[in-house]
Amino acid sequence: MAFVHFTLAAHAFSGSRSRPRILRRLIAAMIQSRAQQAEHEIERFFARRGGKFSDEVEREIERHFLANPRW
Numbered sequence: 001m002a003f004v005h006f007t008l009a010a011h012a013f014s015g016s017r018s019r020p021r022i023l024r025r026l027i028a029a030m031i032q033s034r035a036q037q038a039e040h041e042i043e044r045f046f047a048r049r050g051g052k053f054s055d056e057v058e059r060e061i062e063r064h065f066l067a068n069p070r071w
Contacts, residue, residue: 038065 042061049057 041065 045061045064046053046057049060
């Protein structure tokens with residue numbers, strides 16, 4: 001048990017100061033890009049509905065993004 005505890009503790013400190021690995025940075029960039037796309041899509045959807053936020057518009061946005069497999 002002491003060995004496992006020591007290994008976990010050493011592992012926790014070994015990578016804490018290094019830069020994120022390339023795969024992690026790539027995934028973070030993809031997530032950020034997708035979030036920006038979603039925000040732009042919501043802005044366009046909102047503008048097409050007159051720019052007035054209501055419960056109905058909110059429900060339509062939810063339906064659009066939950067039903068669309070692309071999102």
